[in-house]
Amino acid sequence: MAMHQPDWEARSPWTTNKGISEVRISPPKSIVSGTIRVPGSKSLTNRALLIAALAEGKSQLNGILKSDDSYWCIQALIKLGVSVDIDGETAYVDGCGGNWPNSSGELYMGAAGTVARFLPAALAIGRGKWTIKGSKRLSERPLAPLISALSAQGASFNYLEAEHRLPYELDVAGLKGGIVKLPGSMSSQFISGVLLAAPYTQAPLIIQIEGEIVQRDYVQLTLDMMSAFGITPQVSEDGQSIKVPSGTYQAQTLQLEPDVSTCCYFWALAALTSGCVRIDGIDARKTSQPDIEMLDVLERMGCMVQRGENFVEVQGTQQLKGGFTLSMKKWSDQTLTIAALAPFTDGPITLTDAAHIRHHECDRIAAICSELSKLGIRVEEHQDGLTIYPGEPLPVLVDSHDDHRMAMALSLIGLRVENIRITDPGCVSKTCPGFFEQLSTLGVEVIY
Ligand SMILES: O=C(O)C1=C[C@@H](OP(=O)(O)O)[C@@H](O)[C@H](O)C1
Numbered sequence: 001m002a003m004h005q006p007d008w009e010a011r012s013p014w015t016t017n018k019g020i021s022e023v024r025i026s027p028p029k030s031i032v033s034g035t036i037r038v039p040g041s042k043s044l045t046n047r048a049l050l051i052a053a054l055a056e057g058k059s060q061l062n063g064i065l066k067s068d069d070s071y072w073c074i075q076a077l078i079k080l081g082v083s084v085d086i087d088g089e090t091a092y093v094d095g096c097g098g099n100w101p102n103s104s105g106e107l108y109m110g111a112a113g114t115v116a117r118f119l120p121a122a123l124a125i126g127r128g129k130w131t132i133k134g135s136k137r138l139s140e141r142p143l144a145p146l147i148s149a150l151s152a153q154g155a156s157f158n159y160l161e162a163e164h165r166l167p168y169e170l171d172v173a174g175l176k177g178g179i180v181k182l183p184g185s186m187s188s189q190f191i192s193g194v195l196l197a198a199p200y201t202q203a204p205l206i207i208q209i210e211g212e213i214v215q216r217d218y219v220q221l222t223l224d225m226m227s228a229f230g231i232t233p234q235v236s237e238d239g240q241s242i243k244v245p246s247g248t249y250q251a252q253t254l255q256l257e258p259d260v261s262t263c264c265y266f267w268a269l270a271a272l273t274s275g276c277v278r279i280d281g282i283d284a285r286k287t288s289q290p291d292i293e294m295l296d297v298l299e300r301m302g303c304m305v306q307r308g309e310n311f312v313e314v315q316g317t318q319q320l321k322g323g324f325t326l327s328m329k330k331w332s333d334q335t336l337t338i339a340a341l342a343p344f345t346d347g348p349i350t351l352t353d354a355a356h357i358r359h360h361e362c363d364r365i366a367a368i369c370s371e372l373s374k375l376g377i378r379v380e381e382h383q384d385g386l387t388i389y390p391g392e393p394l395p396v397l398v399d400s401h402d403d404h405r406m407a408m409a410l411s412l413i414g415l416r417v418e419n420i421r422i423t424d425p426g427c428v429s430k431t432c433p434g435f436f437e438q439l440s441t442l443g444v445e446v447i448y
């Protein structure tokens with residue numbers, strides 16, 4: 001069967017494993033017990049970078065993620081004329097105060113949904129003409145609701161290939177403000193994207209959200225980051241309307257949290273190996289990153305979880321429990337992780353409310369069903385999720401679909417079964433370039 005070809009152009013200089021066609025994963029030879037540090041959150045990094053670029057003054061962002069998604073965000077900001085200096089995991093951003101120094105050029109978004117959805121509104125507050133391009137997959141991912149909202153606000157989109165898709169030319173001369181209506185059922189990122197630029201519209205802006213929002217907590221992450229830089233929007237009691245005051249973000253020095261979505265693979269590792277993995281730098285009771293919900297599910301499966309003030313430790317168990325249904329609406333990035341844990345539990349697991357992940361880095365529902373089937377695991381595909389049955393995976397070659405989360409989730413199968421082969425391990429660099437290295441540090445056999 002033909003495997004998905006990587007989109008090499010979207011891999012940044014921060015990628016790892018470039019050109020390596022497959023990786024082979026086998027279980028650790030001894031009990032896993034370790035403490036690790038996980039790189040900064042993609043969601044926090046790209047929000048903080050963009051807000052710092054729009055702010056007045058010089059921000060210092062500590063603990064940034066250095067991955068493809070943040071690289072393309074930084075490159076776009078540099079092309080807009082903002083100075084961004086990286087020293088280790090710290091970014092120094094000299095904000096433009098809402099006046100982009102440059103007004104034209106070509107901007108490449110890589111494969112980053114956050115960049116493609118956050119940047120257009122921020123560009124549209126200024127005057128200029130930009131050509132916006134992205135990876136092949138990003139060019140298939142939905143943008144229409146954001147484009148309609150920005151068009152009604154005064155931005156003009158000229159599509160170079162297909163309507164409402166990347167690549168396009170963007171002609172901008174400021175955003176009017178007032179009421180903006182946006183649906184939230186396809187992606188929360190459209191709402192975050194408009195919010196981030198909203199303090200700079202000509203009149204104060206009010207977002208009216210039509211219907212429900214998937215992964216709503218990511219909108220809260222946006223609101224929290226805006227507040228940290230001095231602009232605090234008001235949210236109506238029912239959560240459907242958000243009023244953003246006019247103003248200018250003020251530069252900050254911030255410490256960003258580790259990426260909880262990445263942490264989940266390592267907590268799942270402990271779960272699957274009866275091992276113990278502690279991750280420093282996370283306070284489970286305080287973080288707003290939605291994927292922290294994974295800890296409750298691991299407990300439900302029988303793991304022991306210790307939530308410390310600045311760490312989370314997961315201790316696995318001999319037999320994981322299954323036999324339940326979970327809604328993934330609020331934290332759907334972990335759908336694939338749970339699907340990879342499910343074969344090793346004692347009962348079927350059904351994951352629901354995740355239809356929108358068909359529009360992520362790949363059609364994630366179809367992709368995970370296809371790869372679990374290749375592994376000999378019984379799965380049923382639903383429009384909005386899947387059911388996975390317990391089983392014994394076969395040692396076969398599986399396809400990462402050029403999707404970091406497919407690769408990281410599928411690698412969990414190799415913690416229980418010798419010689420699980422995964423194509424294109426380099427795709428993890430979208431959010432965690434050091435993923436396989438860290439697996440290996442914890443004693444997992446990783447062979448290229
Ligand atoms: O705003 C963000 O940082 C994100 C929002 C979510 O996307 P959608 O709301 O598009 O599903 C999530 O899946 C993605 O990994 C990060």
Ligand SMILES: C=C(OP(=O)(O)O)C(=O)O
Nearest residue numbers: 111112113114333360405
């Ligand atoms: C959906 C994801 O990414 P993006 O920011 O490209 O939407 C993801 O990281 O799982």
